[in-house]
Amino acid sequence: MIEAQGLTKRYGGLTAIADVSFKIAKGEVVGFLGPNGAGKTTTMRILTGYLPPSAGSAAVGGFDLGKDGRSAKRVTGYLPESPPLYPEMVVHQYLAYVAALHDVPRRERRDKVARALTACGLEKVEGRVVRTLSKGFRQRVGLAQAIVHDPAVLILDEPTAGLDPIQISEIRELIRRLAAEEGRTVILSTHILAEVDAICQRVLLIAYGHLRLDARLDELRAQGSLEEVFVREVEAAALPAGRAALVEAEL
């Protein structure tokens, strides 16, 4: 469903990610793990067609982002790090707008908006102005806009950042349900290990722009605690050898 082939992104002299490749099958829920600044957001922005890669290619839902970006974007739902909301809009109008933007035909819009509202537990606030919502509800509206056009692929960038523990567990539950019920493919980025533990089946670990690990969660658990694996891999990536590889990739 998602395929990344040798993705590299440079910002001027800085290499954000280098030669990242992976494949994600339909229905998989994958945790994109890594310390802050590792390149998670950059990778996700490439997969959503927001940024073009400096090298390499990516395909979502079978559509190459470089060749047929519009079709790829149509099947992708994306929640950026800060939800892309318009503070002055009413919740259900906002969702109808996002649906229209993603080519949902007019007659289906009302239906899809209603489904997204229900799925994210937003029925009670559908008539509220976004500005007046609490942070937890805004995050839910962000999730609702990502699923309103019924995408096959969901890309969520730190969906629980900045929420309180109750909101975090609610959002996790929601993501689990969205993934399970519709058979969606989900990538979510986080630096919280427990989150991966709670939601995902598979882990991609990225550190210093390099993909360090691609494994099923149950295999990892056999190797020890997730935390040990995380620290070991990130430290290994930070070693001079890791740096050397980074420089090499740049050349």
Added chain:
Amino acid sequence: MNRLFAIAGRELRSMFVTPDAYVLIGVYMLFAGFIFFASLGIFLVQLQQIEALGMMQLLEQWNLQDIVVGQSLSTFALFMCFLVPLLSMRGFAAERANGSIELLLTSPASSGEIVLGKFLAIAAVLLVVGVLTGSFVALLFLYGDPELWQTLAGLQTLFLYSLALAAVCCFISTLTRSQIVAGFVGIAAALLLLILPVAADSSQSDVLKDVLRWLGTSTHFDPGLKGEIRSEDLAYFGILIAVFLSLARAAVDSLRWR
């Protein structure tokens, strides 16, 4: 097409659920109304003076059209230099500041649709402004007999001029996250375009003189406001709109690279 109208519709709705558009249009109407009323008053006083002095030849040239309609419209054109940048400064600057630009750029909408959608929304507001402005002038038809076609030509020129400024400001708002910066730079650009022909007069080189004069907006709206529609002026505003919307599209494209 659906995406284009979705973007335009959202933009338009946002302008009217916040007080911004009402306040801006209200203040414009207040000033425009004052100027119009004042120029009408001056016209009447002058008319009485001429009659009292018995200068009938002068009376022939002293008409309502040029003095009241023409003069007011040129003043309204100056107001546009403030109204249009303030109306369009939100455009892309606000999207970039609150992160919603990421929604637009990861949606199937193309950069062209995004720019055109925003421009259409402002154009719709400016059409309302044009109609409201026209309603003053329409009052004259109740009490006098201004030239209908000349008046309509003047209003059309004012509208076209405001559209051209909107395209310029649309581009400017793609360059910054700050609405204030977009607004001020927009006002500066509009005023600069307005006074270019003045700079032309003081330039030494003939070529430069012609170029500056052609670039200036006032060169192209002055005849129109007086009722004379020239195809070169229509072409000028058309080119201005096309060039700046293309620049805006390129700027939106380049957001993906940053």
